[in-house]
Amino acid sequence: MNLRTRYLGLDLRNPLIAGAGPLNGQLDNIRRLEDLGAGAIVLPSIFEEQIEHEQGMIDQLSTIGIDSYGEALTYFPAQTTYALDPEPYLGLLRQAATAVDIPIIASLNGFTNQGWVQYAWQMEQAGASAIELNIYFIPSDLSLSGRDVEQRYIDIVKAVKGVVTCPVAVKIGPYFSAVGHMAQQLVHAGADGLVLFNRFYEPDIDLARLQLVSDLELSRPYEIRLPLLWIGVLSGRVKASLAASTGVDSVDEVLKYLLAGADVVMTTSSLLRHGIGHIKELLDGLRTWLDARNLESLASIRGRMSHLNVEDPTAFNRANYIKTVHDYRAVSAPNPAESNGRR
Numbered sequence: 612m613n614l615r616t617r618y619l620g621l622d623l624r625n626p627l628i629a630g631a632g633p634l635n636g637q638l639d640n641i642r643r644l645e646d647l648g649a650g651a652i653v654l655p656s657i658f659e660e661q662i663e664h665e666q667g668m669i670d671q672l673s674t675i676g677i678d679s680y681g682e683a684l685t686y687f688p689a690q691t692t693y694a695l696d697p698e699p700y701l702g703l704l705r706q707a708a709t710a711v712d713i714p715i716i717a718s719l720n721g722f723t724n725q726g727w728v729q730y731a732w733q734m735e736q737a738g739a740s741a742i743e744l745n746i747y748f749i750p751s752d753l754s755l756s757g758r759d760v761e762q763r764y765i766d767i768v769k770a771v772k773g774v775v776t777c778p779v780a781v782k783i784g785p786y787f788s789a790v791g792h793m794a795q796q797l798v799h800a801g802a803d804g805l806v807l808f809n810r811f812y813e814p815d816i817d818l819a820r821l822q823l824v825s826d827l828e829l830s831r832p833y834e835i836r837l838p839l840l841w842i843g844v845l846s847g848r849v850k851a852s853l854a855a856s857t858g859v860d861s862v863d864e865v866l867k868y869l870l871a872g873a874d875v876v877m878t879t880s881s882l883l884r885h886g887i888g889h890i891k892e893l894l895d896g897l898r899t900w901l902d903a904r905n906l907e908s909l910a911s912i913r914g915r916m917s918h919l920n921v922e923d924p925t926a927f928n929r930a931n932y933i934k935t936v937h938d939y940r941a942v943s944a945p946n947p948a949e950s951n952g953r954r
Contacts, residue, residue: 612898613908616650618852618875619741619778619804621714623650626869626909627894630856630877631655631718631745638706640887645711647891650875654707656718656745657700659726697730701737708738716780720745724770731771731779741778744771747809757788764793765800772801780804780854784811785837794841794849804852805845806877807838829880834858839871844927846872846917860884862896872914 614625629635629644631653644652707715717739721727727744734742746767750760764783771779781802787793794805810830814823835858842853852875855868859878868876881889906912914920918927 612901614894614897616874616909616913618651618854619780620852621651621740621778623714623875624648625650625894625897626873626875627865627890627897628653628716628854628875628877629882629890630879631743632879632883634879634882634887636703638703638710641707641715642710643887644890645713647888648894649713649890651714651716651740652707652711653716653718653743653877654700654704656720657697657730658720659722659730697733701733704734704737704739708740714740716741716743718743718745718782720747721767724766727767728770728774732774735775735777739777741780741803742771742775743780743782743806744768745782745809747784747811749811761787761793761796765796768797768800768802778803780806780852782806782809782856784809785841786811790841791844791848794845794851798849798851802851804854804874805849806854806856807841807845808857810834810857829884830858830860831880832858832860832864835864835867839867840927842868842873843871843916844918846914847919859893862893862900865893865897866900866912867916869909869913870916872917874913 616623616626618626618628625648627649628651629649633655634640635644635652636655641652704715704717715738717734717737719727719730719734719742721730721744731742731744744767746764748760748763764781768779768781779802781797781804783793783797783805785808797805814825816822817824835855838855838857842855845853853873854875854877855871855873856877856879858864858880859868859876860881865876878890878893881893885892901907901909901912918924921927
């Protein structure tokens with residue numbers, strides 16, 4: 612059975628990718644994921660703010676008391692001796708790139724234009740097969756227009772593509788006024804692939820302590836509906852690879868994403884929930900499903916249920932929304948009076 616696929620111009624042995632997450636930050640886990648069958652691995656994101664914060668703390672500590680004693684400057688070693696900047700991350704990237712034969716994709720969450728460009732270039736030099744731009748931007752500045760926000764994404768892609776030659780994917784959220792148009796703009800700016808969707812972690816309120824709290828909630832299968840919709844709409848209509856990310860827990864979600872037109876399917880939550888070995892269960896499930904239908908390759912199902920290929924494309928449009936609402940029959944709660952009368 613042929614499960615080979617292409618993503619960002621890279622040849623993958625299958626479409627299952629271990630998405631960016633803490634498990635992928637250890638070389639032993641990376642090796643094990645390869646052994647279990649992962650088609651590619653995305654390393655955890657490197658966050659520019661963390662690097663800048665660490666640098667700022669060292670700068671602050673290294674200047675404490677320098678006016679007090681002549682020897683105070685010797686309290687701290689030269690700044691160049693610190694393992695600063697993204698070096699630990701780049702070290703892992705170098706090790707992973709040589710330790711396994713499957714593609715290793717670096718993930719970058721920048722904050723400044725300089726950060727996006729500088730760290731992307733360093734990632735490519737360290738051996739990244741591709742770079743995933745994890746653009747996480749909450750436009751809390753009320754003066755920003757939708758166009759301002761979109762332009763920020765476009766400028767990031769152009770800047771990064773100006774300094775690297777490896778493929779670049781953009782992980783975006785669904786909160787654009789016109790997702791399809793934005794996808795096209797990112798591709799025109801140079802994006803080789805789109806990852807749909809980024810999950811924005813939102814705060815909650817602790818009523819007992821009256822404090823904002825935030826925690827990590829793993830995605831659930833019901834969350835595939837939105838990325839499934841947009842992958843189905845974009846498949847065959849944008850000249851870029853499409854990666855599905857969100858809600859993958861079983862082979863069912865993998866199959867649905869592939870049928871909608873995804874080139875690859877990423878999962879992070881299921882590996883955190885079930886363990887690294889779950890990647891093999893997903894892969895085995897994919898093979899079993901295809902084998903039961905005498906299908907020899909992914910080409911026979913990929914995009915079969917996309918907007919371009921379904922017999923009735925209105926299933927993706929407003930007409931189907933109206934039909935769904937009209938066809939729904941709510942189960943009414945029993946009338947208390949009637950219930951009493953039946954006693």
